[in-house]
Amino acid sequence: MKPIIFLFYRDLRLLDNIALIRAVETGKPIIPVYIHDLSASSYLLEGSVSEWWLFNSLRELDKSLRKLNSKLILRRGNREKVLKNIIKATDAEAVYFSSRYCGFENTEDEVLSKSLDVPYRRFKGYLLSEPEKLRTKSGTAYKVFTPFYKAFLEAQEIAEIVPAPKMLVSPRNWPETEDIESWNSKTRNIDIYDGIGVFWSPGEIGALSRLEIFNDVVDNYNIDRDRPDLDGTSMLSVHLHFGEISPRTCWRRIQKPHQNEGRSAFLRELVWREFSYNLLCQYPDMETQPMQKLFLHFPWSEKTEPLELWKQGMTGYPLVDAGMRQLLKKGWMHNRVRMVTASFLIKHLLTDWRLGADWFRSRLIDADPASNTASWQWVAGCGADASPFFRIFNPITQGKRFDPKGNYIRNWVPELKNLPNKYIHEPWLAPESVLDKSDVFLGVSYPHPIVDHKFARQRALDVLAKIKR
Numbered sequence: 001m002k003p004i005i006f007l008f009y010r011d012l013r014l015l016d017n018i019a020l021i022r023a024v025e026t027g028k029p030i031i032p033v034y035i036h037d038l039s040a041s042s043y044l045l046e047g048s049v050s051e052w053w054l055f056n057s058l059r060e061l062d063k064s065l066r067k068l069n070s071k072l073i074l075r076r077g078n079r080e081k082v083l084k085n086i087i088k089a090t091d092a093e094a095v096y097f098s099s100r101y102c103g104f105e106n107t108e109d110e111v112l113s114k115s116l117d118v119p120y121r122r123f124k125g126y127l128l129s130e131p132e133k134l135r136t137k138s139g140t141a142y143k144v145f146t147p148f149y150k151a152f153l154e155a156q157e158i159a160e161i162v163p164a165p166k167m168l169v170s171p172r173n174w175p176e177t178e179d180i181e182s183w184n185s186k187t188r189n190i191d192i193y194d195g196i197g198v199f200w201s202p203g204e205i206g207a208l209s210r211l212e213i214f215n216d217v218v219d220n221y222n223i224d225r226d227r228p229d230l231d232g233t234s235m236l237s238v239h240l241h242f243g244e245i246s247p248r249t250c251w252r253r254i255q256k257p258h259q260n261e262g263r264s265a266f267l268r269e270l271v272w273r274e275f276s277y278n279l280l281c282q283y284p285d286m287e288t289q290p291m292q293k294l295f296l297h298f299p300w301s302e303k304t305e306p307l308e309l310w311k312q313g314m315t316g317y318p319l320v321d322a323g324m325r326q327l328l329k330k331g332w333m334h335n336r337v338r339m340v341t342a343s344f345l346i347k348h349l350l351t352d353w354r355l356g357a358d359w360f361r362s363r364l365i366d367a368d369p370a371s372n373t374a375s376w377q378w379v380a381g382c383g384a385d386a387s388p389f390f391r392i393f394n395p396i397t398q399g400k401r402f403d404p405k406g407n408y409i410r411n412w413v414p415e416l417k418n419l420p421n422k423y424i425h426e427p428w429l430a431p432e433s434v435l436d437k438s439d440v441f442l443g444v445s446y447p448h449p450i451v452d453h454k455f456a457r458q459r460a461l462d463v464l465a466k467i468k469r
């Protein structure tokens with residue numbers, strides 16, 4: 001019997017993998033394949049923490065497949081060429097895969113569906129709802145979240161998840177595979193040198209156990225989700241990004257057994273993910289182009305030093321620095337702090353949002369072409385349904401409100417850990433005696449603020465007024 005190639009993309013799981021189960025249902029031998037191809041203008045960057053995660057996730061996937069009498073074939077290189085080689089070597093009769101949505105991925109899928117000699121069959125699963133499905137009454141795609149969310153809830157009951165296959169029929173001949181250990185010496189040591197591995201469990205098992213951990217606290221999600229000092233959010237974004245868990249599995253698990261504000265608030269966030277993909281499909285060039293054309297000629301600052309200080313978490317604003325250092329150490333940042341740090345870069349430092357988005361792309365494990373870009377445009381005020389540019393987060397009051405005891409700051413900015421709560425968000429207001437006692441030497445052990453908040457706020461508003469004229 002001719003085999004089917006199952007091509008994994010960002011669906012590195014067995015549970016609720018519709019494409020995989022459809023392939024298995026044919027009763028034909030299955031060849032699970034992953035082709036690592038960064039040349040196809042992939043959003044994933046070589047040597048990044050995101051790539052480190054991917055390699056670990058692939059190892060986990062291979063382990064799970066081996067329990068089903070199968071294994072993962074790993075190859076690198078031009079996807080089209082490699083795929084054609086595998087098809088030829090195995091005499092495969094079709095390629096099955098889960099949908100993807102970026103412009104460059106769609107282009108590649110079109111090329112593949114035309115150039116392969118066998119059917120290239122696409123199945124849904126990365127999103128809860130296909131972006132083209134939800135339309136306004138006038139037939140256009142949604143640009144504003146709230147009506148999108150309403151339409152989403154009205155349009156569908158989220159279906160039951162499909163089980164993981166119990167066994168995969170092996171092909172008579174396996175194609176050659178590569179050793180993942182040889183793939184990239186740059187990412188191999190990330191867990192050893194940066195300690196990032198202690199925070200995370202890449203792979204499907206890690207994803208499912210994270211969902212269970214979150215299920216124990218989700219009832220308070222609506223209250224705790226804005227508090228970076230608490231473990232109040234799901235931390236599922238990375239698992240969702242790599243498709244180690246389906247959004248449907250998350251939805252069904254959290255929706256049951258009862259609804260309350262915490263659970264509803266979480267489900268709403270999952271719909272933000274859908275909304276970001278809906279925007280990406282409407283604005284395929286949104287990574288580089290502001291959705292609001294007013295921002296095309298925004299006079300962004302050319303200075304590079306403030307950007308570098310922001311990247312390293314050395315702005316002198318404790319909440320901003322804590323977030324940027326969490327990003328460096330953990331490859332992840334709490335949503336509230338993502339908003340504050342992004343706003344600080346764009347509005348306090350007048351730095352182009354694209355430079356911030358690039359930095360997040362290189363440092364976030366969950367770096368996602370839709371959510372990262374849409375969120376940066378949202379904060380900058382140039383997105384389709386954006387927070388207006390004149391809404392400028394105050395990093396001090398945000399800190400006082402969402403990290404009231406400064407525990408988040410103390411965790412990520414340890415040089416401030418001895419400061420009393422009263423000064424943790426504004427060390428520059430502390431009397432000399434308090435600073436001395438706390439071992440804080442402003443300008444030496446911790447920087448003075450790189451810009452004055454009031455001044456920066458007014459400057460940003462003035463620039464906005466100018467471009468609006």
Ligand SMILES: Cc1cc2nc3c(=O)[nH]c(=O)nc-3n(C[C@H](O)[C@H](O)[C@H](O)COP(=O)(O)OP(=O)(O)OC[C@H]3O[C@@H](n4cnc5c(N)ncnc54)[C@H](O)[C@@H]3O)c2cc1C
Nearest residue numbers: 233234235236237269272273335338366367368371372375
């Ligand atoms: C400047 C900026 C950049 C961002 N970049 C990314 C990114 O690259 N990848 C990414 O997945 N998210 C991004 N987000 C959205 C959000 O910050 C993260 O999804 C969230 O912090 C992940 O943590 P969590 O899984 O604990 O989230 P939870 O609060 O538990 O939310 C559950 C899930 O909902 C989705 N979600 C939540 N908020 C959003 C949102 N605003 N937009 C889209 N989906 C959302 C995520 O998949 C998340 O895992 C960004 C936000 C900002 C402000």
